[in-house]
Amino acid sequence: MGVSVEVDSAGGEARPRAVSFGARRVEVQEVLDRWHGRDKTWWKVATAEGEYVLVRNEISGEWDLAAVVAQAPRDDAWPAPRKGPAH
Secondary structure, three states, rough: OEEEEEEHHHHHHHHHEEEEEEEEEEEEEEEEEEEEOOOOEEEEEEEEEEEEEEEEOOHHHHHHEEEEEEEEOOOOOOOOOOOOOOO
């Protein structure tokens, strides 16, 4: 599965705007943190599906998924959560 990142370059720096995992596209809701290394920049981002750490190689411009930090609860999780009062 490939990872691609859409960026917003307003302000002169490429900031992640959306992440695509294959055909599934996920909007970045918020950049939670960012830190720089020698030739890489890491971005911790929040999405509706959870939190991810993305890394950008500043020399090649390529992005990659570095970590899945937290996943949002899914509606199809098992066991299914109860809805309404328990009887």
